[in-house]
Amino acid sequence: xxxSKIAIAVxxxxxxxxxxxxxxxxxxxxxxxxxxxxxxxxxxTQQYPEAGLIVTRQGYERHIFSSTTQLIVKSRxxxxxxxxxxxxxxxxxxxxxxxxxxxxxxxxxHLNLIPSLASIHSELxxxxxVKPLFDFTKGKLPFTAETRIGYGHSTSSxxxxxxxxxxxxxxSLSSDTANISLKTSPDNKAIVLNIDAGKVSLNFKxxxxxxxxxxxxxxxxxxxxxxxxxxxxxxxxxxxxxxxxYALNHKPAVQLTGIKGNSNLDSTQNLVNGSLNYQIDKIDWxxxxxxxxxxxxxxxxxxxxxxxxxYDNYNQAVEKNMANISHVTNQDELQAMQNEVNAAVLQNIxxxxxNAPQFSVDSLTxxxxxxxxxxxxxxxxxDPSKAQVTSQGLSGIVDSYLKQLxxxxxxxxxxxxxxxxxxxxxxxxxxxQAGQFAAQQVQSLSALxxxxxxxTSKADELNSALHYASGQVSxxxxxxxxxxxxxxxxxxxxxx
Numbered sequence: 001x002x003x004s005k006i007a008i009a010v011x012x013x014x015x016x017x018x019x020x021x022x023x024x025x026x027x028x029x030x031x032x033x034x035x036x037x038x039x040x041x042x043x044x045t046q047q048y049p050e051a052g053l054i055v056t057r058q059g060y061e062r063h064i065f066s067s068t069t070q071l072i073v074k075s076r077x078x079x080x081x082x083x084x085x086x087x088x089x090x091x092x093x094x095x096x097x098x099x100x101x102x103x104x105x106x107x108x109x110h111l112n113l114i115p116s117l118a119s120i121h122s123e124l125x126x127x128x129x130v131k132p133l134f135d136f137t138k139g140k141l142p143f144t145a146e147t148r149i150g151y152g153h154s155t156s157s158x159x160x161x162x163x164x165x166x167x168x169x170x171x172s173l174s175s176d177t178a179n180i181s182l183k184t185s186p187d188n189k190a191i192v193l194n195i196d197a198g199k200v201s202l203n204f205k206x207x208x209x210x211x212x213x214x215x216x217x218x219x220x221x222x223x224x225x226x227x228x229x230x231x232x233x234x235x236x237x238x239x240x241x242x243x244x245x246y247a248l249n250h251k252p253a254v255q256l257t258g259i260k261g262n263s264n265l266d267s268t269q270n271l272v273n274g275s276l277n278y279q280i281d282k283i284d285w286x287x288x289x290x291x292x293x294x295x296x297x298x299x300x301x302x303x304x305x306x307x308x309x310x311y312d313n314y315n316q317a318v319e320k321n322m323a324n325i326s327h328v329t330n331q332d333e334l335q336a337m338q339n340e341v342n343a344a345v346l347q348n349i350x351x352x353x354x355n356a357p358q359f360s361v362d363s364l365t366x367x368x369x370x371x372x373x374x375x376x377x378x379x380x381x382x383d384p385s386k387a388q389v390t391s392q393g394l395s396g397i398v399d400s401y402l403k404q405l406x407x408x409x410x411x412x413x414x415x416x417x418x419x420x421x422x423x424x425x426x427x428x429x430x431x432x433q434a435g436q437f438a439a440q441q442v443q444s445l446s447a448l449x450x451x452x453x454x455x456t457s458k459a460d461e462l463n464s465a466l467h468y469a470s471g472q473v474s475x476x477x478x479x480x481x482x483x484x485x486x487x488x489x490x491x492x493x494x495x496x
Contacts, residue, residue: 030060033069033098039187052077053085067098070125086129093125120147136173137162157182171204195221210248218242228267230304232311234274238262255284265299271355272302275362286426290419291368300358303351310352317344350384353401357381368419371412371460380404395471395482404469411455411462417442452489453478 040055058070073092075085086092099119122145126134133142140162147157161178176198183192197219206212218241225235241259245252258281265274276297283290321337360378367373380403387400420438425431446462449455455464456476467474473485480488 030062030067030069033057033060033096037071069096069098070094071096090129091127092129093127095123095125097121120149121145122147136164136166138165154186155182155184171202173200173202175200190226191223192225193221193223195219197221206248211250213245213247213250215245215247216241217244228272228304230267230270230308232267232272232304232308234265234267234272234304236262236264252284252287255282255287256280257282257284267304270304272299272304272307274299285422288422288426289368290422291366291415293367294363294365296362296364298358298360298362300360301355302357303354306351306354310348313344313348314341317341349401353381354383354385356383356386356403366415366419368415370418371415373409373411373415375407375409377405377407391471393483394486398482399471402468405467407466409455409462409464413442413446413460413462416445416462454489 034057037055037057044053044055052075054074054076056072056074058072060069061067071094073086073094075088075090097120099121123141124130124133124143130142134140136142142164143159143161145157145159147155149155157180159180159182161175161180163177164173164175166173178195178197180196181192181194184190197216199215199217200219201213201215203211203213220240222238223235225233225237228234239259239261242257244254244256244259246254258279260281261276261278263274263276265272276299277295279292279294281292283293318341321341358378358380361376364375365372382399382401382403384400390396391399417435417438420441421431421434424434424437429437446455446457449462449464450457453476455462457463465474465476468482471482473480473482475485475489
């Protein structure tokens, strides 16, 4: 009997502690919600000012173990503003159910025993503004989100997006279920994002009134990033696509299989170093095999603060023009907007090249059954603010930015012959004639390259090497000034 009383006392005691803790963290959760809303509005104002959106919280019913509230998204722009994403009377409503810590019941259902400030279940309310979206998902909730908020204000969210089925007279859109995982540190300095989107297919009539299909299958994105001390987002990213299809009149025009891309950028002591790698395992053109392709890029010793300034100024110029693009009435105004963006790029190149960085195309390859062709390039830049230039004219301008450039090209003749043969076949040329045509084209290319000293031929390879430094260009073994190079090769090519 005494043991039973002790057991009951322990259970009651735990219940009191649980109830008190849940009530306390319920208050904390309410304060955190307000902080999140304030941060979200700051980000919308700073990063997407043209969107003109504002988020408010409506109501908060606090109970012992859970609470409910609503987040409302509205437009803060005037009714006559053409850039407004939402009309004055439109709004997005998110219903939020908050399970209080320290052990939210919503998390316990999934056997998650990690102490948390709160667990939030989010749903998009079916309002007139988003009714078409509910129609696309056949009445189901377009998405649901489960978010855990830690005591340190880090968050972990699991978002599920329902399949979409949309059909109109000349277009349709369909997608599989998409799963999104998002983890953030306080103030969003570190973000881990994973997306698995399955299959997405879009059908429509193009400008020539031709039935067009674009399909992406097996899309996944993985990102692990953080903000550097300079405010630049660095880290690792990876994208994978099982296959991509572009079809015209229900016939495949381009098919890409095994698409992979990854990047790794890091910033240490205001210096950014990193690599970007891409590959396509199989390329089909008009249902004929072209081969495979890879691209590897590297960045060395870029100024992190310089990259951040370049990125911010470029985005500011683009956003300014995007905000005004609806008022453009003719091609001259559109060209003026493009010139403004180009000017912003040119004006900010010096800050991008601060610290004399390096950029290289480590390898660009195209490979088929007959062989592989490859291109590589490395550019060593000067810091324009510190460059000591002795030459005049065009060479002086180039040397203030570029210290030296090295590039090499290797073309495998059998590989190039097969490639040109496939392209000819895709245009309706019979196989035998396509092969003869391709062989003639490669032979002509080889003869032309040697005549102009652009290439050297060795066995089954066409090779070319270029070097630039201090106003001097070397093409294979021929040396000349930059002005002579432009006059001999670039000017004559443009006149042709």
